[in-house]
Amino acid sequence: MNENNRGTPLWLIIGIAVCVSLLSIAVYDYLNKRYERQEAREIVERHEQEKDTAAAAAVHKDRLRHAINAGSVLKTYIAEYHANTGETPVDLDALGLPPDWLPSDLLQEVEVRPGGLVVMHFTPESGLQGEVRLQMRVDSAAYKWDCSGNIPDIAEASDGCRYVP
Numbered sequence: 001m002n003e004n005n006r007g008t009p010l011w012l013i014i015g016i017a018v019c020v021s022l023l024s025i026a027v028y029d030y031l032n033k034r035y036e037r038q039e040a041r042e043i044v045e046r047h048e049q050e051k052d053t054a055a056a057a058a059v060h061k062d063r064l065r066h067a068i069n070a071g072s073v074l075k076t077y078i079a080e081y082h083a084n085t086g087e088t089p090v091d092l093d094a095l096g097l098p099p100d101w102l103p104s105d106l107l108q109e110v111e112v113r114p115g116g117l118v119v120m121h122f123t124p125e126s127g128l129q130g131e132v133r134l135q136m137r138v139d140s141a142a143y144k145w146d147c148s149g150n151i152p153d154i155a156e157a158s159d160g161c162r163y164v165p
Helices: 010-071 073-085
Strands: 107-113 117-122 131-139 142-149 161-163
Touching: 010 073, 010 107, 010 117, 010 131, 073 107, 073 117, 073 131, 073 142
Parallel strands: 142 161
Antiparallel strands: 107 117, 117 131, 131 142
16 A cells, blocks of 8 residues: 555644634624624614603603693682682683683693683694693682693693593
């Protein structure tokens, strides 16, 4: 047998094995990094969505607070009316206001009802759905107001208001 023909040289086999090992490590690292990058992108997207949701909730509460405060102007008018006449007004006209009077552009309609009740309805553009009610009550010659509404976060938006579904 020929001594020069021993088959594939050992250095070539070792070289191929090392190359395959290095290639498999590189592919593994590449795939692993790709999954890590994808996971990082998903985390960033989730944080962006949470931030947007929080910002939208803050705007919603701010608009609700603004509308309640704007409607509170009627509290003074109704209290003065009651102090002067001993009765509560039955509508906006009794207060000397036109029927389409609105204290804020967030409000679509404001009603004054007998018993000192103010009901505020919001415009669709405001993003607020539902109504807020301000109810006057006389307690020891002082005027107190109860605030309620069917907007779930009304209590968070305005102290003293409560959610009534």
